[in-house]
Amino acid sequence: MHKALQKISSEYGPFLQLRVFNFPVILVSSASVVYEIFKAHDLNVSSHGDIGIDECLVFGASGFIKAPYGDYWKFMKKIMVTKMLGPQSLERSRGIRAVELEGFYQNLLDKAMKKQIVNICEEALRLVNSTLGKMCLGSSFLQEKDEEEKVLKLSVEFAALSQKIFLTQVLRKPLEKLRILPFKKEIMNVSNKYEELLERIIVKHEEKVDEHEANEIMMDTLLAAFRGENAEYKINRKHIKALMAELFFGAGDTTSQIAQWGMAEILNNPRILERLREEIDCVVGKLRLIQETDLPMLPYLQAIIKETLRLHPPGVLLPREFQQGCTIRGFYIPKGTPLVINAYAVMRDPDFWKDPNEFKPERFLGQEEETREKALKFLPYGVGRRGCPGSNLASSLVETAIGVMVQCFDWKIEGEEINMEEASGRALLALAHPLKCTLTPRIPNPLPSNLQIPSS
Template sequence: MAAMITVDFQNSFAFILFCLFSLLCYSLFFRKAKGSRAGRDLPPSPPSFPVIGHLHLLLSVLVHKSFQKISSKYGPLLLLRIFHVPIVLTSSASVAYEIFRAQDVNVSSRGHPPVEESLWFGSSNFFFAPYGDYFKFMRKLIATKLLGPQALDRSRKIRADELDRFYRNLLDKAMKKESVEIGEEAAKLNNNIICKMIMGRSCSEKNGEAERVRGLVIESLALSPKIFLGMIFHKPLKKLGISLFQKDIKSVSPKFDELLEKFLVEHEEKMEEDHYKANDMMDLLLEAYGDENAEYKITRNHIKSLFVELLVAGTDTSALATQWTMAELINNPTILERLREEIESVVGNTRLIQETDLSNLPYLQSVVKEGLRLHPPASISVRMSQERCELGGFYIPEKTLLVVNTYAIMRDPNFWEDPEEFKPERFITSSRSEQEDEIREEVLKYIPFSAGRRGCPGSNLAYVSLGIAIGVMVQCFDWRIKGEKVNMSETAGTIMLAMAQPLKCTPVPRTLNLLPSSLHIPSS
């Protein structure tokens, strides 16, 4: 599945010529030069091509690695220019600390949405919402009703039920000696969990609903590189009346709209029934939509856009992380065996691992963290400075796009011993101690879900989902692959970190007895 998330920028010559002409016009008629202010210097800029500047870095096969390479050669804080559009790139843990801590409010914007009218990365989008009333209202609702610690406790049984279904499906394939694609199975698990948490039911496999949703998720993620380029060129091209990749980005919106309108109508009909009590996120959003006195008056498109964001972010990103981590475990049998021993000592062999076990499984937690360190689902994090500021001692103009290379920061040899190796034991020390060290040193070296006000609100759910999925696969099955090692190459042409060859292996049951999901699962 993940291999499908590919965009070929190698054949984008027409795009380059188009941008060249458009931005030359813009630079001649609209652009005013910006330099340093009051004697303060801008960040250093590495050598670039005439006119196009550093565009070649964005069109490279692996953008995050191109950024990592140029940062290691010219410095951890750089000013890039794509034609005349400035971008500040950092691969520094200390600058990341400044961005996400000292400048958090100033950079609590991701810039302009590439298109206005789209459920995916449009003007109704929570991801692109400016830091204001709507963003605060939605983030509060997400934290208290869906993804915060107490909300996750209330939805625990949903994940237990879906984990049991995940285990039974793998066991069925194992008994038939069928191979499975780890990413695809993990995506199904995460899709069902997210759908049940948001709208009270999973998408049906029988009528093709689930397959349709997963297809839309893949199609949406494939647009990520185009969305990134659309963000960069939105402002200059808007002056010329041009919207980059508008047709491509908007194409997925009506497909989602048709499906989501069906879900909304279904919920509205249920809400009209006597004695009906709101019990999922969509119910609460529809109540807010119909409440004239609501804290913020949301629209129907706000609800649909949020559903799309939660579905896309919660389904495939976790699936990618699960796939990478399992590949690392298969390639490191000693680590896999140590993890299995921990699970057996805590959980035993009479029931499945549950998320209530995770706090007693520090090595499993470390495995999950190490997998995310080496293979963060999103390799870069994007912000925009609303006001001029200073980073790393350099002047940053207002409305400048900031790109944080999280991939490079989490492989920086200045902060990580043997940074390219899979070593979960590096996280065995207490998380409180790590946080205290980062605060004292003023660095942010571990940011798989970004940080600050715009950090991923679903990070708690992601850690839980990864922990239980990897835990079950290690506890219940051995895994056979073709060859001696899993190929760890990355897919080219995408911002999302996907495997070039999806992890396909054959599960072998470690016991023929069907393990119960739990002796008792509270339905809190």
């Protein structure tokens, strides 16, 4: 869909009004127009627009992502920032991520020793979901292997339905007028299974509440708000499950897909692989695993991830809605009009990016730094006050995961080059053909990264 909309914009212009079943939709495909909108109307477009299916656990009426910009959204964001995603929270949980990264390395090493084929996206998804779960629920998360596999399976199923969910959101008004609800049964089947699984996980956490210090982790704070224990905002149990589902699906699927796209680009470009490996060997060496504290000293690795996000953003279409009528570029836009920002087109806009369709990490080493006062051309995690609050964590997880894969293993692909074709039927970008490789250890038994973290 994003490519079809990009083609329409290239022919008719970057700021368009489309009509779908006679309902207007504003389509934006230019960095300069995005800047104009968010400079003057950020609050006005702070709503993510219509909810496709109210009862759905992901992107539904109980979720955080689609919640109106108000007290509930601000309360949930405050909890996420103070307990999980903010700088101080990330510092406190660094040891969790180090342990999970070591497990990621050991799992890859085991597959290498057994000469097994590795599905990079699946391995990255396991790493991300396990890390998020431990950060959210502590040691009680997924102690049973079958539950871990069920979370992974349901996250993948939701991802496969992402374009249908997006369509139910953008087209809700015309679909209601026509009295049809396409995809609802299919979507709710997955949602109900996810809700049952998350309820079991929460109950197990509650049974072990005495084993950890209350309110030290995000789940305890959410449960306290559910029980009404001095909460700024009382939430219900479905709010908690919806937030968890959106974390595992939204953060888990998107972050693992970024890792897969990044490795595909690296393996398709031997020069980039060699330069990245040289940087990691120089900064980290071969006696220990890469760790988060190394990242500021690895600018080329960071540039590779930024370039991956530019070419393959997790959310290609960003839906919003105008809360009040306003005028943009001389055109009046009525209240309630849907806005769709084609992030894919913005980040390949030839007016703002040199060689926009080529993978060039060097552009993020200073040559093409974004001029924010003129344009918003780099928006892989959204834009404005409703941008993704977990962008720093996501980038860190991808950078360390790719760092381990490049530092510790040599990779062999089938054929001469990886097929970069995009999967169809998804609102979140994915490779049409999952990246599967065989690997061999490159360095002998590096020390775990968690052994290298200075005590605080």
